[in-house]
Amino acid sequence: xxxxxxxFLLSFKLAFVTxxxxxxxxxxxxxxxxxxxxxxxPLFEALSALPIVLPPSVLGFYLLVLFxxxxxxxxxxxxxFHISLVxxxxxLVVASMMYSFPFMLxxxxxxxxxxxxxxxxxxxxxxxxxxxxxxxxxxxxxxxxLLTALIVTFAHTVGEFGVVLMVGGSIPNETKVASVAIYEMxxxxxxxxxxxxxxxxxxxxxxxxxxxxVFNHRYKRHIGAFGS
Amino acid sequence: MISAWIEKKVSKEFSLExxxxxxxxxxxxxxxxxxxxxxxxxxxxxxxxxAKGELKVGQTLWxxxxxxxxxxxxxVGFLFQNYALFENMTVEKNLLFVxxxxxxxxxxxxxxxxxxxxxxxxxxxxxxxxxxxxxxRALMRKxxxxxxxxxxxxxxxxxxAKLQNDIxxxxxxxxxxxxxxxxxxxxxxxxxxxVFVLKKGKIVDEGTPKEVLLKMQGSQKFTFSGExxxxxxxxxxxxxVVAIAQQIVEVxxxxxxxxxxYVGAKVSVSAKAFGANVELIE
Numbered sequence: 001x002x003x004x005x006x007x008f009l010l011s012f013k014l015a016f017v018t019x020x021x022x023x024x025x026x027x028x029x030x031x032x033x034x035x036x037x038x039x040x041x042p043l044f045e046a047l048s049a050l051p052i053v054l055p056p057s058v059l060g061f062y063l064l065v066l067f068x069x070x071x072x073x074x075x076x077x078x079x080x081f082h083i084s085l086v087x088x089x090x091x092l093v094v095a096s097m098m099y100s101f102p103f104m105l106x107x108x109x110x111x112x113x114x115x116x117x118x119x120x121x122x123x124x125x126x127x128x129x130x131x132x133x134x135x136x137x138x139x140x141x142x143x144x145x146l147l148t149a150l151i152v153t154f155a156h157t158v159g160e161f162g163v164v165l166m167v168g169g170s171i172p173n174e175t176k177v178a179s180v181a182i183y184e185m186x187x188x189x190x191x192x193x194x195x196x197x198x199x200x201x202x203x204x205x206x207x208x209x210x211x212x213x214v215f216n217h218r219y220k221r222h223i224g225a226f227g228s
Numbered sequence: 229m230i231s232a233w234i235e236k237k238v239s240k241e242f243s244l245e246x247x248x249x250x251x252x253x254x255x256x257x258x259x260x261x262x263x264x265x266x267x268x269x270x271x272x273x274x275x276x277x278x279a280k281g282e283l284k285v286g287q288t289l290w291x292x293x294x295x296x297x298x299x300x301x302x303x304v305g306f307l308f309q310n311y312a313l314f315e316n317m318t319v320e321k322n323l324l325f326v327x328x329x330x331x332x333x334x335x336x337x338x339x340x341x342x343x344x345x346x347x348x349x350x351x352x353x354x355x356x357x358x359x360x361x362x363x364x365r366a367l368m369r370k371x372x373x374x375x376x377x378x379x380x381x382x383x384x385x386x387x388x389a390k391l392q393n394d395i396x397x398x399x400x401x402x403x404x405x406x407x408x409x410x411x412x413x414x415x416x417x418x419x420x421x422x423v424f425v426l427k428k429g430k431i432v433d434e435g436t437p438k439e440v441l442l443k444m445q446g447s448q449k450f451t452f453s454g455e456x457x458x459x460x461x462x463x464x465x466x467x468x469v470v471a472i473a474q475q476i477v478e479v480x481x482x483x484x485x486x487x488x489x490y491v492g493a494k495v496s497v498s499a500k501a502f503g504a505n506v507e508l509i510e
Contacts, residue, residue, distance in 0.1 A: 116310065118308040118309075118310055119312045119313070119314060119315070121276055122306065122308065122313075123314070124299045125306040126326040126365070126368070127301075127327075128300065128325075136325070137314055137316070140316035
């Protein structure tokens with residue numbers, strides 16, 4: 001029996017690209033949310049958490065409408081950049097980034113909020129600007145949160161189904177990721193392949209999560225070992 | 229000369245409204261009850277909080293109606309109550325992060341006697357060691373204004389004395405103007421040449437530590453409360469035996485006074501400062 005691993009590769013490629021891009025987008029936003037005293041903060045928090053609550057099909061449907069050739073945005077992208085975000089890999093990336101945004105944002109934000117504010121201020125008093133403070137003081141001190149954000153975003157993107165199906169369809173080598181492939185196998189009652197695919201997904205997901213928890217446990221013990 | 233006029237709402241009940249000037253190179257303490265606006269004042273001086281007013285350090289304007297020099301550009305050193313070290317950096321890196329000046333870092337580490345711990349991380353240090361690192365770090369910028377926010381309140385008395393010496397030595401060596409928030413009269417007495425007393429955001433008293441502290445401490449006498457254990461007659465006088473904390477004290481009273489005491493009564497024993505005996509305990 002020949003197992004086609006392309007859907008897996010596509011899943012991981014999608015997850016990798018999404019995680020990488022999302023990190024750079026969510027990082028400044030998470031930092032801003034953790035530091036701001038603005039009254040608009042709850043508004044932005046609610047907006048960014050929407051993908052957790054919304055059914056993936058709702059998000060997928062809106063994105064489909066937004067990216068389609070009949071919407072102003074779709075027309076604009078097609079005419080000026082010759083990009084179509086419907087049923088393409090990059091369309092999946094954009095959709096995944098929206099869908100996984102809170103999973104990147106929230107661990108980072110709570111990590112930053114857990115830092116002692118005085119440590120941040122000590123950096124400012126030392127003459128350092130916001131960017132230096134973020135990169136050299138804040139970020140290195142939230143390693144467990146950082147790892148959680150990256151891994152959970154990655155895993156969540158691998159596990160995506162609804163949004164991917166809506167926006168990407170199931171085009172082999174382009175948008176047919178593992179979760180969609182499994183769905184189609186079950187539909188045509190190809191249970192043998194569905195079993196293999198599902199088992200691979202299960203083992204990978206579990207290993208990734210186990211790795212995160214082991215790291216966080218060790219990190220905490222390392223910090224706690226010396227007391228204060 | 230550092231001159232300041234600052235106004236800022238601190239809470240619903242009161243706002244910080246102060247106006248003062250400090251001579252450059254002097255050591256000033258800010259005393260007062262907690263919640264009187266001391267820390268807020270310090271943070272405004274550092275530029276960590278916004279406020280109305282004007283602040284001038286030497287010839288440089290730090291703040292006015294339309295101008296606000298950001299914290300990063302103010303030449304200040306700030307010592308936080310909880311040390312606020314960069315946990316991800318070693319002792320040495322904490323200093324070098326401020327300014328890449330190995331010589332100065334070396335000198336400061338030597339002054340606070342921490343050369344041996346240079347490769348350690350903050351989580352491996354004791355409270356006193358942490359605050360000494362923080363002090364050294366604060367001086368890496370050679371600040372014009374050194375701001376200390378109750379820096380020693382979490383330390384034991386031996387460590388406190390050591391740090392007081394370090395602070396005083398570095399204050400003199402770097403010729404900084406130092407402003408310290410403190411609760412501790414003996415600390416103020418040892419370090420400061422001038423004290424401002426803050427109450428509900430206003431300066432209610434200022435002067436040398438001697439003038440201000442003696443007033444602050446109220447009447448000049450010791451008072452202890454205790455319980456009467458026994459009353460007996462000795463010749464023409466009466467003696468009342470009083471338990472004060474862990475000690476038993478005998479106090480002489482006249483026959484007119486003795487009538488109001490009884491065994492089990494709560495009493496206070498006091499002595500005027502100028503009439504009291506001082507004896508070495510150790």
